[in-house]
Amino acid sequence: MIAALTGTIFHKLPGSVIVDVRGVGYEVQVSGRTYDRLPSTGEETFLYIHTSVREDAITLYGFSEPEEKELFLLLNTVSGVGPKLALSILSGISAAELCEAISMKNLSRLVALSGVGKKTAQRLCMELGEKVGALAGGWDGGDLETAAPAAVEGHAMQDAASALVNLGYPQNMAWQALRSVQQHDPEAAAAMKVEELIREALQVLAR
Structure with a gap:
């Protein structure tokens, strides 16, 4: 499994980036926040990677911060939340604020995120309430840019x-x-x- 990539930016578009690692181009799906942190084309970057293996595809998801990757994996455990919605959620809110919104059961903040309806927001709070508290408690604040x-x-x-x-x-x-x-x-x-x-x-x- 690919857990991280270090290489140069070959091409990037909102939502995805191609990282050239010693002549091999890896297409990586990214959130809006990770995209905003990417350097210019031709410059070196480092991404934390989650490799998703399915019968019909192998997809790489990249994150500039380990906290974002942890939240992505946690979001995917919620019923009705897949990789696409998880990236969409992480594009519209920082890791720390998302943890706070879920812990505090702030439904109005959650439903303001693109693709998140009331039922999904309720599931996030119900299924992740305790988990995000424990997750955020282990962070050193490096990503808490809220x-x-x-x-x-x-x-x-x-x-x-x-x-x-x-x-x-x-x-x-x-x-x-x-x-x-x-x-x-x-x-x-x-x-x-x-x-x-x-x-x-x-x-x-x-x-």
Whole structure:
């Protein structure tokens, strides 16, 4: 089983990346957050890998942080949550905030994530409530990047992302555009209303 890859970025698109390891290209599925952390094409990267082996396919899922990989595997144990939805969830929320939302049974935060309905949110809380607490307790805080961004993402950013998805943009692209807006001027982005975030993100997507 492939557990990690170190190589150069050969090609990348929101949702997937091809990593060249000594002349062999590995296609890896990634979340929006991992995609945002990837270096430019031609530069070296390291990814934690989960290898999924099925009768009809072998799929690699890559993560920039071990915490994200652990949560991905945990999410896949929940009834009705497969790899695609797990990556979608991890694209819209940080590892620490997801653990907090599940532990606190914050259904409104969970259903705000693309693809998560009320029943799925309830299952996440019921099946993972104790597990995420134990999982987060073993982390050293390296991935807990929730402080400023999470507060914004939990409200206007999340609503703006959902609106962009409804307009037909892939979720990874929507979040990439919104984070670009946020990184350009964090203070201004934090004060923006949903409509303003959407407008700014659309300008980024049109470039």
